[in-house]
Amino acid sequence: MTSPGQCIAVASGKGGTGKTSFTAGVGAALALSGRRVLCLDCDIGLRNLDLALGLSDRTLMDFSDVAQNRCSLELAAVEHPKIPGLFLLTAPARPHGRPVTEIQMADLLREVRRRFDFCLLDAPAGLGRGFQLATCAADRCVVVTTADASSLRDAQHTVMELDRFPSGALHLVVNRVRKKLLRQLHATIDDAIDKAGLPLLGVVPEDDALPLCMNRGVPILLADGQSAATAYRNIAKRLQGERVPLLRIR
Template sequence: MGESIVVVSGKGGTGKTSFTASVGSALSLLGKRVLCLDCDIGLRNLDLALGLTDRALMDFTDVALGRCTLEEAVVQHPRMPNLYLLTAPMGMGRQALTGADMYRLISRINKTFDYCLIDAPAGLGSGFRLASCAADRAVVVTTTDATSLRDAQHTVMLLDGQFPQNRLHLVVNRVRKKLLKGLHATIDDAIDTAGLPLLGVVPEDDALPICLGRGIPLMLSDSSLAAVAYRNIAKRITGARVPLMRIK
C-alpha cells in the first residue's frame, strides 16, 4: 500500500503548489511511482508547475463519482515516467464530494501508487477539509513572515487531532538570502510557533519562476539550491536520514 501526503498552508503565497510538484518529481526520480493530486477546485495550477498544462481531460471528481477509472483520468509525465497528475475540476458542479467519496478515492490511489501528494487549497475551509480527510500524513508549508507562521499555527491546531505528531510536519519555504545569516534563529522561531518537527527548509530561488514560465519542472532544470532542498525532503519522506542543507 502506498502513502498519501496532504500539503497544506493556512494562507496563499507560501509556495505550496511548487513544493508539491517538486517533491513529487523528486520522489519519482528516486524510482517511486508518484501521483500529484490537485485538490484546488476552480483555481487548479499544479499542471503548470509540473509542465503538464491542459493535458488532463478528466479530473478527480470524475474518478471519485465513478464517471471514469483512475487509469483513464491520470496523466503520465512525458519526461518522468514514474510521475502522474490527477487534476481538479474547474468547478464542483451539482454533485459535491463527501468525505466518504474522498476516502474511496485515496484508497484506490494508494493501491496503485507508492506516494500520492495532495495539493490542498490555501485556507482552512471546506476544500482544505476535503483534501486532508483521507491523508496518511500532512505537511504544513509556511514562510518566515509573521502572518504565515500564525496561519501555520492555526492549521496545526485543526490537524492536530487527525494526525499523530510523527505524521504532521513543517516545511519553511521561500527563505530569502537576506535572512540566511539568522537562519537558525528564524527556523527555531518557526518550529516553536508551529509546534511541529521540521521536514525541510527551502531557499527562495529565481529558478522557480523561470522554470514555471518555460513549462519545465524545477527538478529537470539545472541544479539549484531549491532543487537540492526538495530532493533532500523527498529522501526524508522515504525514511532516509538526511541533514539539513547548508545554505551559503
C-alpha cells in the same frame, strides 16, 4: 504482498507560501528516485498544479470524475512525458454537479494507495472545503510556511485544525527562505518550529528559477543546479526514511 502507498496532504494557512511548487518539486523528486507518484490537485476552480508540473492542457478528467465513478483512475491520471512514474490527477476547473464528499475522497485514496507509492495532495490555501477534502483521509500532512510572522501565525491555526493526525504524522517545511535572512536563519527556524509545534521536514530557499520554469512548463527538477531542486530531493529522501542533513543555503 507490497505495502500500500502513502497519501500526504500539503497544506498552508495562507496563500503565497509556495505550496504548489513544493508539491510538484517533491513529487518529481520522488518519481526520479524510482517511486510511482500521484500529485493530486485539490484546489477546485483555481488549480495550477498542472502548470508547476509542466502538464498544462494535458488533463481531460479530474478527481471528481474518479471519486464519483464517471471515469477510472487509470484513465484520469496523466503521466508526465519526461518523468516516468510521475502522474497528475487534477482538480475540476469549476464546481459542477454534487460536491465530492469526504467518504468519496477516502474511497478514492484507498485505490490510489494500491496503485501508487506516494500521493501528494495539494490543498488550497485556507481551511475551507478543499482543505478538508485534502486532509480528511491522508496518512500524513506537511504544513508549508514562510518565515514571516503572519505565515507562522497561519501555520499555527492550520495545525490546530489537524489534531486528528497522530504524533509524527505532521511535519513543517519552511519555504522561500532568502539569502538575506541567513544570519537569522537558525533563530527564524527555531521560532517557526516553536510556533507551529511541528518537527522540521526541510528548509527550501527562495529560487528565482521557479517562476521561470513554470512559465516554460518545465519542472525545476529537470533544470540542473537549482537550489530549490536540491532541497526537494532532500525532502523526498526524508519522506522515504533516509536521514539527510538540512540544506545549507548559500
